[in-house]
Amino acid sequence: MQLKNLETYRHFKKSKRLSVKWDSYFSVYDKIFKQYKNKKIKVVEVGVANGGSLFIWRKLFGKKAKIIGVDANPISKKMRKYGFKIYLGDQSDPNFWKKFFKKEGKIDIILDDGGHKNLQQISTVHYALPYINNGGLIVVEDMASSYIKKEFYNPSKFSFANFCNKIVEFINYRSGAINKQMNIYSKKIYSIEFFESIAVLKIDSTKCIKSKPISNNIKDPALNEMRSSFHFIRARENIKNLIPFLKNSKVYNKIERKLFYKNRILNFKENLIIKKIYRNIK
Ligand SMILES: C[S@@+](CC[C@H](N)C(=O)[O-])C[C@H]1O[C@@H](n2cnc3c(N)ncnc32)[C@H](O)[C@@H]1O
Numbered sequence: 001m002q003l004k005n006l007e008t009y010r011h012f013k014k015s016k017r018l019s020v021k022w023d024s025y026f027s028v029y030d031k032i033f034k035q036y037k038n039k040k041i042k043v044v045e046v047g048v049a050n051g052g053s054l055f056i057w058r059k060l061f062g063k064k065a066k067i068i069g070v071d072a073n074p075i076s077k078k079m080r081k082y083g084f085k086i087y088l089g090d091q092s093d094p095n096f097w098k099k100f101f102k103k104e105g106k107i108d109i110i111l112d113d114g115g116h117k118n119l120q121q122i123s124t125v126h127y128a129l130p131y132i133n134n135g136g137l138i139v140v141e142d143m144a145s146s147y148i149k150k151e152f153y154n155p156s157k158f159s160f161a162n163f164c165n166k167i168v169e170f171i172n173y174r175s176g177a178i179n180k181q182m183n184i185y186s187k188k189i190y191s192i193e194f195f196e197s198i199a200v201l202k203i204d205s206t207k208c209i210k211s212k213p214i215s216n217n218i219k220d221p222a223l224n225e226m227r228s229s230f231h232f233i234r235a236r237e238n239i240k241n242l243i244p245f246l247k248n249s250k251v252y253n254k255i256e257r258k259l260f261y262k263n264r265i266l267n268f269k270e271n272l273i274i275k276k277i278y279r280n281i282k
Pocket of ligand 1: 018019020021045046047048049050051052053054070071072073089090091092113114115116120
């Protein structure tokens with residue numbers, strides 16, 4: 001992949017002001033932002049600094065898009081003279097976001113290139129989420145900070161990467177296979193995608209449905225799922241099918257318990273193999 005073939009890279013190179021980016025980001029920007037070009041959308045960038053990246057977004061999204069910057073450093077105000085709307089504030093301050101969204105209303109894309117600390121990245125997601133239109137994105141850059149000790153005190157239980165694990169969990173709360181209450185994360189985040197150092201959350205509440213099993217009703221015999229050791233499952237099925245009257249009897253319960261413990265041991269052995277697989281990742 002040649003950088004010069006990437007549109008966002010070309011805009012970056014031509015930007016009127018300084019911007020420092022990781023070179024791996026441009027292929028991601030081209031891919032995730034493609035569908036939003038020349039649309040009447042609101043794009044917010046947290047972390048303006050000298051303003052170099054604001055010009056990338058203006059060029060990429062086109063004239064119909066409104067590009068808004070947020071930064072804690074008053075120096076970013078100078079970007080107002082180029083027509084950008086700049087808000088001064090701390091991205092980890094809930095009151096800042098409250099005032100921001102009261103003024104701006106709903107937005108389509110928020111890109112976090114601010115302070116990269118755990119609370120800062122998590123706050124952007126948490127406080128912006130209710131205000132992202134369906135079809136929109138929350139993009140968090142520099143999540144490599146989740147693995148950096150200096151300044152970021154990571155890896156840690158409270159890292160942004162671990163917060164993303166929590167989001168994965170909330171997305172899976174939509175599964176009808178588990179009995180979990182959906183929260184705003186389950187109800188709004190359709191998917192989460194990871195690139196190197198970049199997390200992309202796709203927002204679409206219309207697709208965030210509680211799933212249920214459906215069938216095409218073809219009359220084929222039900223199959224053994226073959227998940228666990230075959231003979232355990234078969235033994236259980238045989239007991240249920242052949243001697244149903246034994247169900248809930250002492251004998252049946254004893255066999256069930258035995259199968260349960262055998263499967264537990266099997267699971268433990270499988271975990272040891274998984275550990276080995278992890279160790280073998282070179
Ligand atoms: C990496 S720079 C942004 C670079 C810019 N996006 C570009 O590519 O040209 C990070 C910016 O985040 C701002 N920042 C750091 N902590 C912040 C916070 N808590 N709230 C808002 N902005 C913050 C800094 O002032 C700095 O200007």
